[in-house]
Amino acid sequence: MRRLRLVAAAVLVAGSLGYVVAGGLREAVVYYVTPTELRSHALDPRRPVRVGGQVLPGSLRREADELRFTLTDGQAQLPVRFRGQVEGLLVEGQGAVVEGKLGPDGALHARSVVVKHSEEYAPPQPAVPRRD
Numbered sequence: 001m002r003r004l005r006l007v008a009a010a011v012l013v014a015g016s017l018g019y020v021v022a023g024g025l026r027e028a029v030v031y032y033v034t035p036t037e038l039r040s041h042a043l044d045p046r047r048p049v050r051v052g053g054q055v056l057p058g059s060l061r062r063e064a065d066e067l068r069f070t071l072t073d074g075q076a077q078l079p080v081r082f083r084g085q086v087e088g089l090l091v092e093g094q095g096a097v098v099e100g101k102l103g104p105d106g107a108l109h110a111r112s113v114v115v116k117h118s119e120e121y122a123p124p125q126p127a128v129p130r131r132d
Contacts, residue, residue, distance in 0.1 A: 035071055035078040038102070050099045051078060051108060052116075057092040071098060071108075079107040086113045 032050045033041070053071035060069040067082045069090070080098050090096060095116030103109045 032097075034073040035076040036073050038078060039076045046101070048099060048101055048111070049108070050097060052095065052097045053078070055090065055092050055094055055096055060090065060092050067113075071096065080110055080113075081107050082110040082113050084111075084113075086115065090115050 032052060035051060035053050038049065038051055051071060053073045056070040056072045056077060060067075062068075065083055067084075067086065067090075069080050069092075071078045071080055080100075081103075082098070082100075090113065097114045097116060098108055098110045099112045099114075100108050100110035
């Protein structure tokens with residue numbers, strides 16, 4: 001009888017722990033999509049989304065304390081609004097991954113911006129002395 005109670009308690013604890021872990025993982029999942037996929041799917045606006053694309057040339061501007069730019073994947077465009085510091089150097093024509101929520105204005109209100117850099121490293125070339 002005592003052994004049965006111990007097994008039942010262990011099953012109850014394991015089940016409760018599994019429920020808590022599954023709920024936490026469900027809340028932590030963030031989808032990664034392109035601007036085209038974001039426009040074509042009906043996503044829950046309350047859930048955060050991660051969007052990757054290129055910063056559209058001519059779209060990058062800072063207004064007061066907000067950074068505004070447009071992400072594109074070559075087909076669709078997504079306006080982005082961000083308040084804060086960007087990790088890395090954000091330039092037009094370069095890749096970026098933005099995480100945030102889609103606002104009622106159709107823009108992605110970002111909570112983080114990660115700049116994608118080339119995976120190839122080229123060390124700086126030493127200056128060659130001129131011979132005159």
